[in-house]
Amino acid sequence: DKKAGLYIYGLDGAVLQFLPEGLLNNVDVVEGLNLNGRPQVLLGASDRTPGKTGIALYTFDPAGQGDNGVRHWGNVTTDVVEPYGFCFARRGAEVHAILVGHEGELRQFVLTVGADGQPSARLVRRAGIGTISxxxxxxxxxxxxxxxxxxxxxxxxxxxxxxxxxxxxxxxxxxxxxxxxxxxxxxxxxxxxxxxxxxxxxxxxxxxxxxxxxxxxxxxxxxxxxxxxxxxxxxxxxxxxxxxxxxxxxxxxxxxxxxxxxxxxxxxxxxxxxxxxxxxxx
Structure with missing residues (x-):
């Protein structure tokens, strides 16, 4: 929800979870991230919330038990004024996060898990697309x-x-x-x-x-x-x-x-x- 946060729906259309995370836009999902020795499903979204514009990251443990929902993991702040498009990519063992800005900015990051268990992002591409993208x-x-x-x-x-x-x-x-x-x-x-x-x-x-x-x-x-x-x-x-x-x-x-x-x-x-x-x- 561009004005409220992240909804998770079931195949029947029912709301399974809602995280009031702010002005999130496009969302993508990727597998292959290990956190604390456990494989996680990683969710990412372009975030237009003032003060933290960039990428919002979330994790889901597919083997978790009990109250096992999607959890906020961290944020990647960027110089993109109004983040719009977002997608993940796998390149070998690497997880890449790709952000597209309203004014045609393209930013590509390699995501890793820091020593503190929080996300670490390394900028590997900065390019201009041209106009609104x-x-x-x-x-x-x-x-x-x-x-x-x-x-x-x-x-x-x-x-x-x-x-x-x-x-x-x-x-x-x-x-x-x-x-x-x-x-x-x-x-x-x-x-x-x-x-x-x-x-x-x-x-x-x-x-x-x-x-x-x-x-x-x-x-x-x-x-x-x-x-x-x-x-x-x-x-x-x-x-x-x-x-x-x-x-x-x-x-x-x-x-x-x-x-x-x-x-x-x-x-x-x-x-x-x-x-x-x-x-x-x-």
């Missing part, structure tokens, strides 16, 4: 970092911080494909295939690229129309996970923020990946 998604398998520049298009960078600001324009803003504002990004693994899903906020559609080949291949786009509940419009962020999630989502799910809801505040919609795959003929 937000969406961020890392594809470790192809060493690619995808970022949306809202009024320009979809960029592909290398995950290697030594590559600096070098990049390739995958898709410029264009009617019928990607309409400004270009917003959130997420990656879904579906068997041997990997797909990048974006938010074309200007026309409330979701373009999809297959990204496991030599270059991203545009596969089409979909809308989430009215059904048992209202459809989806004006999406900022989205996330996706392939494979079996539950009986309701046996092959994957896409979770999409809906900016305008028929009743009450904005909310999230869960979409069966099979429906997307069928609609696009994947």
């Amino acid at each position: 937000e969406g961020c998604a890392a594809d470790e398998a192809t060493n690619a970092l995808y970022i949306t520049e809202e009024n320009v298009g979809l960029w592909r960078y290398s995950l290697d911080p030594a590559s600096g600001a070098a990049r390739t324009l995958v898709q410029p803003i264009a009617p019928g494909v990607l309409v400004a504002d270009a917003e959130g990004l997420t990656i879904l693994q579906d068997g041997a295939a990997r797909y990048l899903i974006g938010s074309s906020q200007g026309d409330s559609t979701f373009p999809v690229w297959r990204i496991d080949g030599a270059a991203p291949e545009y596969k089409g786009r979909f809308v989430v129309a009215d059904g048992a509940v209202d459809g989806v419009t004006g999406t900022d962020g989205l996330d996706a996970l392939g494979g079996r999630i539950s009986d309701r989502f046996p092959e994957g799910v896409v979770v999409i923020q809906d900016d305008v809801n028929d009743v009450g505040t904005q909310n999230f919609k869960y979409v069966d990946w099979r429906d997307v795959r069928t609609a696009l003929g994947l």
